[in-house]
Amino acid sequence: MKKTWLLGLGFFSISLTWALYNAFVPLFLSNYLKSAAMIGFMMTIDNYFAIFLQPWIGHRSDKTNTRFGRRMPYLLIGMPLGAVFASLIPLHTGFVMLVIFMVLMNLSMSLFRSPTVALMPDITPERDRTKANGVINFMGGLGSVLAFGVGSKLYGISSYMPFLFAGIIMLMSMFVLKAVIKEPITLISNENPKPRKPVKIKEQLDKTTIFILAAIFFWFVSYQGVEALFTLYGTKYIGMTEDAASFSLVFFSLAFLIFALPSGWLGSKFGKKKIITIGVIGLVVIFGSLVFVDSPLILRLLLVIGGIFWACININSYPWIVATGNEESIGTRTGIYYFVSSLAAISSPPLLGLFIDIFGYPALFISASLGMLLALLCLFGASSEAKSKVIGNG
Known part of the structure; x- marks a missing residue:
C-alpha cells in the first residue's frame, strides 16, 4: 500500500494539471474566440488524443521491454514534456501559439497516462486492485481540490503561476515514481528468454x-x-x-x-x-x-x-x-x-x-x-x- 500511495502521486499530478488546464485555458481562448461552442470544442482536444493515441500507447507498453520496465519509459518521456508545455501555455503570444502549446501538452500527457494507470495493476495483486484504485483516485481527487484551492490564488498573482506550479509538481512526481516504483522483475528480466506472446486487441x-x-x-x-x-x-x-x-x-x-x-x-x-x-x-x-x-x-x-x-x-x-x-x-x-x-x-x-x-x-x-x-x-x-x-x- 505504501507503493500505491506513492503511485498516487502520478494521478495527483495528472489531475492537478488537468483541473488547472480546464479552469484557465478557456479564459485564454476567450480572448480570441467569441463562440462558447468553439471554445468547448477546443477543450475536447484531450479526448480525441485519448481515443486515437492512448489505446495504441497502452498496447505498445505491453510489448515494451527495457531496463526501466514496461511503463516507466513512457513516464520518463511524457511527464517532462507535459510539464514544459503546460508551463508554456500562459506565455503564448497569439492564438496560433496558444493552440500549438495546447496540442503539444495534450500529446505529451497522452504519452504517459495509460502506462501510469497500467502501473497500478502491474505492481498490485489482483485481490488488492480495487482498494489500490480507491487510493489512487483519492489522490487524483485531492489534486483537483488543490488545483481549485491553490490554483485560484496563484492565478490572482499571475496567470503563469498555476501552470508553473503544475509543472513543478509533475516533475517532482516523476522523480519519486522513478526512485520508488520498481516494476515486477519477472516482466523485465532475461531469466526466461522465451518471448511473450504478442497481445492482440x-x-x-x-x-x-x-x-x-x-x-x-x-x-x-x-x-x-x-x-x-x-x-x-x-x-x-x-x-x-x-x-x-x-x-x-x-x-x-x-x-x-x-x-x-x-x-x-x-x-x-x-x-x-x-x-x-x-x-x-x-x-x-x-x-x-x-x-x-x-x-x-x-x-x-x-x-x-x-x-x-x-x-x-x-x-x-x-x-x-x-x-x-x-x-x-x-x-x-x-x-x-x-x-x-x-x-x-x-x-x-x-x-x-x-x-x-x-x-x-x-x-x-x-x-x-x-x-x-x-x-x-x-x-x-x-x-x-x-x-x-x-x-x-x-
Missing part, C-alpha cells in the same frame, strides 16, 4: 469485455452529460445563480472523494460487479429523482448520495476490466478503457444537449437516468469472473 474483446465496455460507455455518457450541462440546468431551470449552480457540483465531487477508499474496500470484499451494480441502480434512482426537485438544498443532498454511488462505479470499473484479461494485456485494456470513456465524453454533451433543445431541461436527468439503466442492462451480460493471474507484486 481483437483477442481482448470477448463477450464479457464487450458488455463491460458498453456499460462503461453508457454510464460515462450519463455522468459526462450531467457534469457538462448541470450549470445550465441549475440556472435556466432551477433558477439558481451561476455560482450556486457550479458550487452544487462540489457536493457530488467531495462525496466521491470521501467514498473513494471505502468503495475500493467494498469492491475487494464483496466483488467489483456487485458494488458497481449497486452504484448504477443508485444513480438510476438519484438522476430520476432530480427531475422532480426544485429545492437547492434537496438537490445538493441528492448529489451527495449520487457522488457515493458514482464512487462505487468509477473506483471498481477499471480493476474489473483489467481482471477479465491476463497480465500481459493490462496496458492494452487500459487503452481500450480510456478509448470508450473518452468516446462517451465527446458524444455525451452534444447528445444530451440536443435532448434538452427538443424536450426541455428535465430531459437532462431523464436521459442520464436512462443511460444508467442501459448500463445496468449491459452488466447483466458481463461475467464477474477474473481471468488474470498475478505474476508478482513488484
Whole structure:
C-alpha cells in the first residue's frame, strides 16, 4: 500500500494539471474566440488524443521491454514534456501559439497516462486492485481540490503561476515514481528468454469485455452529460445563480472523494460487479429523482448520495476490466478503457444537449437516468469472473 500511495502521486499530478488546464485555458481562448461552442470544442482536444493515441500507447507498453520496465519509459518521456508545455501555455503570444502549446501538452500527457494507470495493476495483486484504485483516485481527487484551492490564488498573482506550479509538481512526481516504483522483475528480466506472446486487441474483446465496455460507455455518457450541462440546468431551470449552480457540483465531487477508499474496500470484499451494480441502480434512482426537485438544498443532498454511488462505479470499473484479461494485456485494456470513456465524453454533451433543445431541461436527468439503466442492462451480460493471474507484486 505504501507503493500505491506513492503511485498516487502520478494521478495527483495528472489531475492537478488537468483541473488547472480546464479552469484557465478557456479564459485564454476567450480572448480570441467569441463562440462558447468553439471554445468547448477546443477543450475536447484531450479526448480525441485519448481515443486515437492512448489505446495504441497502452498496447505498445505491453510489448515494451527495457531496463526501466514496461511503463516507466513512457513516464520518463511524457511527464517532462507535459510539464514544459503546460508551463508554456500562459506565455503564448497569439492564438496560433496558444493552440500549438495546447496540442503539444495534450500529446505529451497522452504519452504517459495509460502506462501510469497500467502501473497500478502491474505492481498490485489482483485481490488488492480495487482498494489500490480507491487510493489512487483519492489522490487524483485531492489534486483537483488543490488545483481549485491553490490554483485560484496563484492565478490572482499571475496567470503563469498555476501552470508553473503544475509543472513543478509533475516533475517532482516523476522523480519519486522513478526512485520508488520498481516494476515486477519477472516482466523485465532475461531469466526466461522465451518471448511473450504478442497481445492482440481483437483477442481482448470477448463477450464479457464487450458488455463491460458498453456499460462503461453508457454510464460515462450519463455522468459526462450531467457534469457538462448541470450549470445550465441549475440556472435556466432551477433558477439558481451561476455560482450556486457550479458550487452544487462540489457536493457530488467531495462525496466521491470521501467514498473513494471505502468503495475500493467494498469492491475487494464483496466483488467489483456487485458494488458497481449497486452504484448504477443508485444513480438510476438519484438522476430520476432530480427531475422532480426544485429545492437547492434537496438537490445538493441528492448529489451527495449520487457522488457515493458514482464512487462505487468509477473506483471498481477499471480493476474489473483489467481482471477479465491476463497480465500481459493490462496496458492494452487500459487503452481500450480510456478509448470508450473518452468516446462517451465527446458524444455525451452534444447528445444530451440536443435532448434538452427538443424536450426541455428535465430531459437532462431523464436521459442520464436512462443511460444508467442501459448500463445496468449491459452488466447483466458481463461475467464477474477474473481471468488474470498475478505474476508478482513488484
